[in-house]
Amino acid sequence: MPLELLAVPCLSDNYAYLLHDPKSGRTGVVDVPEAAPIVDAMTAKGWALSDIFITHHHYDHVDGLAELRDATGATVWGAATDAQRLPPLDHALAEGDTIPFGDERAYVLDVPGHTVGHIAFHFPDSALAFTADSLMALGCGRLFEGTPAQMWDSLCKLAALPDATRLCSGHDYLAANAAFAQSVDPDNAALAARVGNLHDMRQSGAPMAVATLAEEKATNPFLRARHADMKARLGLTDAPDVTAFAELRARKDRF
Ligand code: ZN
Ligand code: FE
16 A cells, blocks of 8 residues: 655745555654644644654754654654764664665665755655655755765666656745746746646645656756757757756756
8 A cells, every 4th residue: 555645835835745654554754844734734634653754954854853753752764974963863874775664665865966965765665755955846956065966966866766756855946946947948848838737736735846757857957957959958069968967057046
C-alpha cells in the first residue's frame, strides 16, 4: 500500500510534507519550518509522528524542529556532513544510507549546491522524492554554498529517478519560477500548458511544489540546460551542459 502524502503549507511560502504508512501507522514529516501547522494537520488526521526528516540547515526548514520533537518524541534524521550546524540528530545520514519506513525503505541522496550538506529522501515504492531546495517545482535552489557544477550533478542525479516519481520541493515559488522559465523557454508548449494550470491549481488548494519528474524534465528550464535548443538560445551552442546550467542560474539570480 503506498504511503499517504499530505503537503502542509508553512510560513509564507514553505511546505512541510507528512508521510503516513496506513499499515504500521508510522508517520514522518520532511522539514519543519514551524511546528503548529504540522501538529494541526496530524491531529486532524489522527496521526502520531514517529520520524522527522531534515533536508538542510536553513532556518525555514528546521525552526519548528525542537518544539515538534519535544511534543512527539519523534526520531530525527539529517545529514552527517552538516550535523554540527543542524539541531541534534538521532541518526546522521550519508549518500546511500537507507531508512526503514513501514514496509518501505527511503534512500538518502546527496544533493549539494543550495547548501553543501543538502540531502534528498527517495521512497521508490511510493514513487516519492523529497528534494526541498535542490530540484524545485519549475526551478532549483539558489547556490548559497555550492558551485554550479555541484548543483548540476545534483540535478542530474535526481533526473535519473523514474519519470513517474513525484518530486516534493520546499517552496511555492511558482509565480516567479514560471515567469523566468517562460522568459528563457518561450516556445515550450508543455511549459505554457503547465503555467496555464497554475491558477486553477492554486484555487483548488493543490500542493503547488509537487510535480512528477516527467513534468519537470519537460518544463523546468534548469533541467533543460542540456538541450540543444536551450543552449542555442543562451548563445552557448557548443558549451557543456554545466556551462548552460550555470548561465541559466546566473540569469535567474538577476531576473
Ligand atoms: Zn534553503
Ligand atoms: Fe528554503
